[in-house]
Amino acid sequence: MDWAQVFASRQSRMKASEIRELLKLLDQPDIISFAGGIPDPALFPTDAFSEAFADIFSTAEGQQALQYSVSEGYKPLREWLAQQMGEIGIPCDLDNILITSGSQQALDYLGKLFLSPNDTALVTWPTYMGALGAFNAYEPHYDRLDPASNRTADDYRATAEAKGGAVKFAYASVDFANPTGMTMDRRERQGLLDLSEALDIPFIEDAAYQSLRYDGEPQPSVLAMEIEKRGTIEDCRTIYCGSFSKTLAPGLRVGWVVAAKEVIQRLVLIKQASDLHSASLNQIAINRVARATFGKQVDLIRKTYSARRDHMLAALEREMPDNVSWTRPEGGMFIWVTLPQDIDGADLLAESLKTEKVAFVPGRAFYADSANGNGIRLSFSCALPDKIDEGIGRLGRVIRQTSAQ
Numbered sequence: 001m002d003w004a005q006v007f008a009s010r011q012s013r014m015k016a017s018e019i020r021e022l023l024k025l026l027d028q029p030d031i032i033s034f035a036g037g038i039p040d041p042a043l044f045p046t047d048a049f050s051e052a053f054a055d056i057f058s059t060a061e062g063q064q065a066l067q068y069s070v071s072e073g074y075k076p077l078r079e080w081l082a083q084q085m086g087e088i089g090i091p092c093d094l095d096n097i098l099i100t101s102g103s104q105q106a107l108d109y110l111g112k113l114f115l116s117p118n119d120t121a122l123v124t125w126p127t128y129m130g131a132l133g134a135f136n137a138y139e140p141h142y143d144r145l146d147p148a149s150n151r152t153a154d155d156y157r158a159t160a161e162a163k164g165g166a167v168k169f170a171y172a173s174v175d176f177a178n179p180t181g182m183t184m185d186r187r188e189r190q191g192l193l194d195l196s197e198a199l200d201i202p203f204i205e206d207a208a209y210q211s212l213r214y215d216g217e218p219q220p221s222v223l224a225m226e227i228e229k230r231g232t233i234e235d236c237r238t239i240y241c242g243s244f245s246k247t248l249a250p251g252l253r254v255g256w257v258v259a260a261k262e263v264i265q266r267l268v269l270i271k272q273a274s275d276l277h278s279a280s281l282n283q284i285a286i287n288r289v290a291r292a293t294f295g296k297q298v299d300l301i302r303k304t305y306s307a308r309r310d311h312m313l314a315a316l317e318r319e320m321p322d323n324v325s326w327t328r329p330e331g332g333m334f335i336w337v338t339l340p341q342d343i344d345g346a347d348l349l350a351e352s353l354k355t356e357k358v359a360f361v362p363g364r365a366f367y368a369d370s371a372n373g374n375g376i377r378l379s380f381s382c383a384l385p386d387k388i389d390e391g392i393g394r395l396g397r398v399i400r401q402t403s404a405q
């Protein structure tokens with residue numbers, strides 16, 4: 001069977017990355033890895049989940065947990081989320097909230113909702129590679145979303161039209177972004193809103209890391225800023241995507257979208273056609289654990305990750321050569337290191353795995369045009385202090401060796 005001739009055109013952009021091939025080597029025990037963008041499993045609230053699951057099955061909720069349910073999501077969880085959203089300046093009703101299977105599913109659905117082939121999505125350079133992966137299935141083009149640029153809405157429109165479509169949305173992670181760790185300030189957030197308004201397009205706010213702030217000036221959510229201006233979420237163009245993956249449990253795949261009802265109603269239809277609803281049991285468990293421990297859990301994560309961030313920043317200061325720079329994130333899980341122009345992150349990874357046995361994610365895959373190769377992403381979420389010291393020391397060595405060649 002010649003499978004390739006029957007695959008849909010949308011499949012052509014879905015490729016296994018060579019980086020993933022390299023990262024398979026990570027199973028070797030002597031490798032120190034800063035590659036995985038995952039939360040530290042040692043911090044998962046396993047006791048709280050164990051109690052929640054036992055409780056669920058000791059009551060009539062056990063049957064509900066195993067039954068089909070509504071596409072919008074488990075009502076008590078949406079109620080808890082509505083209250084949480086209210087506390088960060090996003091007053092909303094239950095009808096403004098859809099539970100999704102992780103925020104990754106929300107990105108897929110938003111691609112499906114807005115993008116026809118050849119339309120343009122505006123994304124930052126670099127951006128979350130999983131968002132590019134989700135949007136790619138809808139065959140868009142990408143243009144660079146840059147709050148500092150002086151391109152006008154007409155410039156963006158003309159570029160999109162020349163590619164045979166229209167600008168359909170802007171997407172950004174504005175808090176402790178994956179991969180850079182960077183946070184946009186209020187002025188930059190306003191710039192995103194102004195541009196979205198000038199283009200009359202939605203703005204997708206990826207809030208996956210929003211609650212993981214360790215220090216610095218708290219910034220309002222983009223949706224909160226817009227509600228402040230317009231008075232009600234129904235008049236807002238921002239679509240907020242939240243997730244329990246970085247705070248409670250990524251494996252349960254529970255995230256949520258908050259937006260004007262008209263958007264949520266559309267997403268509900270997409271969800272009905274896609275998977276009917278997110279797992280009832282997981283939503284019920286997340287609701288119980290969130291109500292019991294969310295604040296405490298976030299405090300624990302903040303304390304642990306911020307110490308790891310500080311440790312990694314100190315190690316970089318000590319070990320990196322002068323021609324290397326890096327970001328100083330106020331939260332999240334990542335530091336972005338900029339190498340000298342002539343060093344490609346993927347080449348450095350190959351060399352580094354061979355000679356120094358230290359791993360990270362090369363930056364090229366985070367660029368919609370794959371153009372910039374000299375950035376690398378380091379994750380500190382799972383890194384213990386002695387591994388950080390040893391691993392960053394090795395990284396410094398391999399960069400020096402590569403620069404000297």
Ligand code: PMP
Pocket residue numbers: 037101102103104105128130173177178206208242243244245250253254255
């Ligand atoms: N957005 C960003 C910026 C992420 O880094 C991730 C996970 N790595 C996601 C969304 C998706 O997370 P989940 O589907 O687990 O909620």
